[in-house]
Amino acid sequence: xxxxxxxxxxxxxxxxxxxxxxxxxxxxxxxxxxxxxxxxxxxxxxxxxxxxxxxxxxxxxxxxxxxxxxxxxxxxxxxxxxxxxxxxxxxxxxxxxxxxxxxxxxxxxxxxxxxxxxxxxxxxxxxxx
Numbered sequence: 001x002x003x004x005x006x007x008x009x010x011x012x013x014x015x016x017x018x019x020x021x022x023x024x025x026x027x028x029x030x031x032x033x034x035x036x037x038x039x040x041x042x043x044x045x046x047x048x049x050x051x052x053x054x055x056x057x058x059x060x061x062x063x064x065x066x067x068x069x070x071x072x073x074x075x076x077x078x079x080x081x082x083x084x085x086x087x088x089x090x091x092x093x094x095x096x097x098x099x100x101x102x103x104x105x106x107x108x109x110x111x112x113x114x115x116x117x118x119x120x121x122x123x124x125x126x127x128x129x
Contacts (some may be wrong), residue, residue: 003125006033007073009060010126015044017068026060035109036125037062040071043100043111045128058117071128078124085112085121092127099129 009026016024026033029051035111037049047063080088080103089112093099101112105122115122 001077003073005030006036006126007075010036010071010073010128013062013064014068014071016059017064017066018021022062022064023105024062027057028061029054029058029060032104032109032125034060036073039100039102039109039111040068040128045071069129071126073126074124081121082119085116085129088112088124093129095129099127101127 005028009029012026013024034049034051035110037046040046041048045065045067047065049060049062052061054061061104067090077090085101085103089099089101090096092101103110103112103115103122104125105115105118107118109125110118110120110122
């Protein structure tokens with residue numbers, strides 16, 4: 001999956017939140033994007049999302065909650081070892097209290113807390129706060 005597709009989807013969510021919209025449609029879609037949204041839903045940054053027609057071009061309908069300040073996908077490849085995740089989080093996120101870095105690992109797509117708990121490293125997909 002192209003990281004540009006993920007970044008465009010995340011930026012359209014941020015723009016819709018800033019305009020006060022309660023719902024946004026994302027096209028095209030991918031399994032990585034739905035995994036990223038699942039992590040956002042788990043942490044309460046979005047209410048819910050629905051995937052329509054995943055085998056073709058498809059679309060994802062996302063119910064926004066008003067909690068997203070910023071979310072981005074990294075366009076470049078950034079590899080992280082398990083011991084370097086916390087330092088990267090402190091460097092990337094603007095505050096220590098909230099926000100998550102999403103990492104693709106051999107165990108699947110995880111947020112930084114789960115990756116530290118499982119002691120696995122991987123590539124950074126993006127972050128949200």
